[in-house]
């Protein structure tokens with residue numbers, strides 16, 4: 001029956017495809033990766049941080065314009081204190097390394113999420129990295145830290161209500177574009193592709209508004225085992241999809 005026939009993928013190599021301008025990645029599976037090896041969960045995060053470095057660099061090298069990685073959610077504080085502090089230590093190491101070693105880099109670093117929960121030291125490193133990289137012209141790397149899509153929308157609604165009350169905003173002018181402008185990702189395109197390794201089929205509160213028309217690619221690999229080839233595979237799957245944005 002023709003109805004069930006799957007079209008043969010048209011693309012097999014990333015050199016043939018138009019890259020998504022914005023990729024989101026939910027870096028999932030660090031804990032399971034560690035457990036499989038009889039290691040503490042923190043070892044999974046250390047390995048995951050190495051994968052993050054490699055994949056961010058690769059995305060920048062192949063010409064992706066925006067990459068958003070989900071590094072720590074508003075819900076992740078519920079984890080044991082030892083695990084949370086191990087993750088905070090990894091953030092600090094990466095941000096220090098970025099300041100120290102990435103002087104000639106083209107990547108623009110941005111942090112999305114509620115910063116109020118971070119230590120003054122981490123906060124200063126975040127600000128320094130943003131300031132240092134803001135005039136670069138390469139890929140924008142958004143690191144979502146203490147980020148939640150619902151919290152982001154609550155924050156946006158509060159700001160919109162405040163501006164309306166202060167008569168800086170006409171309520172009749174509230175539309176989808178205006179709401180996007182009140183989000184952390186203001187001025188950036190919505191993600192075309194969101195990759196979730198580790199096989200889970202959930203959005204986990206990631207870029208809720210922005211992902212309305214994103215293509216999700218779920219992959220069975222755990223994040224620490226994710227390699228450039230997996231990214232290529234996701235890109236090819238994305239390119240072979242038929243995006244309709246609600247049309248036909």
Ligand code: FPP
Pocket residue numbers: 027028029030031032033045046048049052070071072073076087090091094143
């Ligand atoms: C989810 O896997 C991963 C996290 C909550 C932490 C992500 C952090 C990193 C990749 C390292 C630091 C990042 C930077 C930017 C330096 P999980 O722990 O939920 O895995 P599980 O589902 O197998 O338990």
